[in-house]
Amino acid sequence: MYAPAEPALSLDLLLTSPRGDLPSLVAPWNPTRLVAFDSGKSALWGALRAACLGRGDELLVPAYVFHAVLDPALALGLTCRFYRVTTAIEPDLDDLTAKIGARTRALLLVHYFGFPGPSRALRQLCDERGLLLIEDCAHALFGSGGDGPLGSVGDLSVFSLKKILPVPGGGILVINNPNLTFTDHLSAPSARDVLSRLVGRILNSAEAVSGWSVKARLLSSHEFRRLLARRVKPRQARFDQGLNIISAAIARRVDPSEVTRRRRANYTRLLEDLPAPGWIRPVFPDLPRGVSPFCFPIYVENRDRVQDYLLRRGIHARVYWDVAELPAGALEQCPDTASILERILTLPIHQSIREEHIRRYCLALRGAHLIAGVT
Numbered sequence: 001m002y003a004p005a006e007p008a009l010s011l012d013l014l015l016t017s018p019r020g021d022l023p024s025l026v027a028p029w030n031p032t033r034l035v036a037f038d039s040g041k042s043a044l045w046g047a048l049r050a051a052c053l054g055r056g057d058e059l060l061v062p063a064y065v066f067h068a069v070l071d072p073a074l075a076l077g078l079t080c081r082f083y084r085v086t087t088a089i090e091p092d093l094d095d096l097t098a099k100i101g102a103r104t105r106a107l108l109l110v111h112y113f114g115f116p117g118p119s120r121a122l123r124q125l126c127d128e129r130g131l132l133l134i135e136d137c138a139h140a141l142f143g144s145g146g147d148g149p150l151g152s153v154g155d156l157s158v159f160s161l162k163k164i165l166p167v168p169g170g171g172i173l174v175i176n177n178p179n180l181t182f183t184d185h186l187s188a189p190s191a192r193d194v195l196s197r198l199v200g201r202i203l204n205s206a207e208a209v210s211g212w213s214v215k216a217r218l219l220s221s222h223e224f225r226r227l228l229a230r231r232v233k234p235r236q237a238r239f240d241q242g243l244n245i246i247s248a249a250i251a252r253r254v255d256p257s258e259v260t261r262r263r264r265a266n267y268t269r270l271l272e273d274l275p276a277p278g279w280i281r282p283v284f285p286d287l288p289r290g291v292s293p294f295c296f297p298i299y300v301e302n303r304d305r306v307q308d309y310l311l312r313r314g315i316h317a318r319v320y321w322d323v324a325e326l327p328a329g330a331l332e333q334c335p336d337t338a339s340i341l342e343r344i345l346t347l348p349i350h351q352s353i354r355e356e357h358i359r360r361y362c363l364a365l366r367g368a369h370l371i372a373g374v375t
Ligand SMILES: Cc1ncc(COP(=O)(O)O)c(C=O)c1O
Pocket: 039, 040, 041, 042, 065, 066, 069, 110, 136, 138, 139, 159, 160, 161, 162, 163, 170, 171
């Protein structure tokens, strides 16, 4: 059996008729404007362009973030300053407030793993201090929280389609603030890039159907994963590219309520059946109404050995993120981010995961407890 980290592309989905247009799918709250990009990073670039931010301006960002997310800001000449994220994966509001400086123009709030961050509190802070609020909903498509749909409170919000749907890339910029506008010209992404991503998606889906993954076997050595995390990866070279037509066509066929229903059902089942707490702890022990979870993050002892063990059993558990994947300066400015990075592991609970996968996770985690030497 193989539990893929990402949802599989199915024939059923391809054969359904389109259900609606992208704006109503992504932002069902009547925003000022929606612009479709090639990736979540490009959408973030679009947000910074719409906010007219550039050299000399400072963006306040969480210290717990993948380094490439900040590439669009760096490409535009902005400086990033980091605020602390607690082990409950929430912004430390005191630290964040203390970090606002004379050049700070905007604040990035990430809704980690689909769970809502404190949008209203940050909205109020931004209004008081004259800052723009950018909601990063890359993990949070179709989600909502106590403050309404995720992405509806910020001046701008950005989404990543490929994290939640089986598509070859795509990102959406939502502009909520009527005083902001995006006027840049977007070019089409290269057909070669889109096709190679599509082939990747099809191979992943074939692995999911066959129940066996070469990739999971290769990744089941933590030394190998370390090497991969540390290698210099090709960076996204440009950000001014629009959404490809294949992703748009697939996304329009998705039923958001069904995606959320399946993700929530898997999350709930895992919460109920997870082996006794102690050496494993769910990062989010409750699933509030409206949340469409991206994955199931746990804190676990001997994390790397447990990950090896799960991968060898075909469970594509991922780490968000390795120390080497953090942006330069994040750990220096907020050293205790390390306590998240060292212990976090995530299990897939997306729409292609079934009950038998969840049973397998629980069995494997019990086995990991005995065999991986976790005490
Ligand atoms: C929090 C967050 N925001 C934005 C992005 C960028 O999304 P994309 O990979 O679609 O460019 C990522 C990707 O890792 C992310 O984790």
